[in-house]
Amino acid sequence: MLIPSLGIIGGMGPQAGIDVCGKIIAETVAQTDQEHLPFILFSFPESISDRTAFLKGQVATNPAHAIASLLLKMEDLGVEAACLACNTAHAPPIFDIIIKLLQNKQSKLELKNIVDETGLYIKKYHPEIKQLGILSTSGTYHSKLYNKLVSYKINPVYLCPSEQEKLHQAIYSKETGIKANAGIPVEGAKKTLYKKANSLIEMGAEAILLACTELPLVFTESCYMGKPLLDPSRILARAMIQAHAPSKIKPHGATIF
Amino acid sequence: MLIPSLGIIGGMGPQAGIDVCGKIIAETVAQTDQEHLPFILFSFPESISDRTAFLKGQVATNPAHAIASLLLKMEDLGVEAACLACNTAHAPPIFDIIIKLLQNKQSKLELKNIVDETGLYIKKYHPEIKQLGILSTSGTYHSKLYNKLVSYKINPVYLCPSEQEKLHQAIYSKETGIKANAGIPVEGAKKTLYKKANSLIEMGAEAILLACTELPLVFTESCYMGKPLLDPSRILARAMIQAHAPSKIKPHGATIF
Secondary structure (H helix, E strand, C coil), X not given: CCCCEEEEEECCCHHHHHHHXXXXXXXXXXXXXXXXXXXXXXXXXXXXXXXXXXXXXXXXXXXXXXXXXXXXXXXXXXXXXXXXXXXXXXXXXXXXXXXXXXXXXXXXXXXXXXXXXXXXXXXXXXXXXXXXXXXCCHHHHHHCHHXXXXXXXXXXXCCCHHHHHHHHHHHHCCCCCCHHHCCCCCHHHHHHHHHHHHHHHHCCCCXXXXXXXXXXXXXXXXXECCEEEXXXXXXXXXXXXXXXXXXXXXXXXXXXX | CCCCEEEEEECCCHHHHHHHHHHHHHCECCCCHHHCCCEEEEECHHHCCCHHHHHCXXXXXXXXXXXXXXXXXXXXXXXXXXXXXXXXXXXXXXXXXXXXXXXXXXCCCEECCHHHHHHHHHHHHCXXXXXXXXXXXXXXXXXXXXXXXXXXXCEEECXXXXXXXXXXXXXXXXXXXXXXXXXXXXXXXXXXXXXXXXXXXXXXXXXXXXXXXXXXXXXXXXXECCEEEEXXXXXXXXXXXHHHCHHHECCCCCCCC
């Protein structure tokens, strides 16, 4: 039984995997259950070492190995296009190794990259944006992952390290962080996130990139203080639909962005 | 690579599959990504024929065959306990065939049943409930799926057919139904659902079962008019955690029920 389908590597965190699946459903034109696209979600949180901890040198195992092995397993099941539901996993020390491991096995899997898809999306739908504020975990921040947007003529705007650390805690703190509260943001975490978005706007950001899958749980509208909010997970979900059934992708702006 | 894990058959509809996954995450005691449970979600909506249409005789193919084949594939991947994210798929003409097909292949998979888990849950946590009002789609209603609760000494209380049809429309109507409005219930639909819950209470219901995955979007508290609201999807999610890591299940009542 091989069903040509889409594959999502979740578990990084688990909620983020579901989030991308939900956005694939939300961005698909379908009037019945049966018209929705086929997909497989693998959520193996324990098997994949923490991305930020690896990038900081606190953990020796590169999560790339576990991720590549899950992707190859998906390919065996019929998956043709796949994605990683985690921004930090796209940092070159992880993502580039995944690509190499897939190539070593002669994989034909089309692995979407969240940064490239974001660059392509902005060029197509928001060509006026030159300064893009980045809200993310410290893993993504230190990896300077979104620096690659420069090749799309978009300058990423980052917080200073101490502000970034406060933002990271609003996501990761074991007491008040979004991750520890099953995706239900507590008031303190929300307030911190709004303050950090304000800082980026003061620094010239013309739009804000919600570059951590937990952030759209707090920023639920299409704009914040008049600046567009862009959700790379939703952009990635749209790229997945594009790969499998381009005629089924909703028009840009049909859903909240 | 075999990772002992949980399996969810989604796609019936796709949102319901994600819903059960989200509830497994929400009901798990975990402070880091890595502490969450491993699971696989298969969402193949096109491969599984419509459950209600099959039960009504409008479609000849029993969805049991596609479901059993997906479950066996999951077992090959290491899945030990699985569930179906769909009330209607538990109707005996479908569910019993799935069990038979699994037995034919000497499957060791533990397939949870949403009705039995609901019965066991009520016996354990709400033993006082003898009359249980059932809010559901007409597919679940006509299958009389929850009649099996009688074996747990719980009497299901149903709406009359004309009231049931109005309830179904509040979920399915292409203008005002919950499904057509991206899960954001419009006032008219809400009002209908409250009226139907009132009817069940007038008929003697001591608690209300939200036996359709869209209903908890309207009934967001743990009680309605002083009667407990029970969500079978959440009960099923808890049964999955119980099967894999009983020590990680949140105490009863820690989340909204």
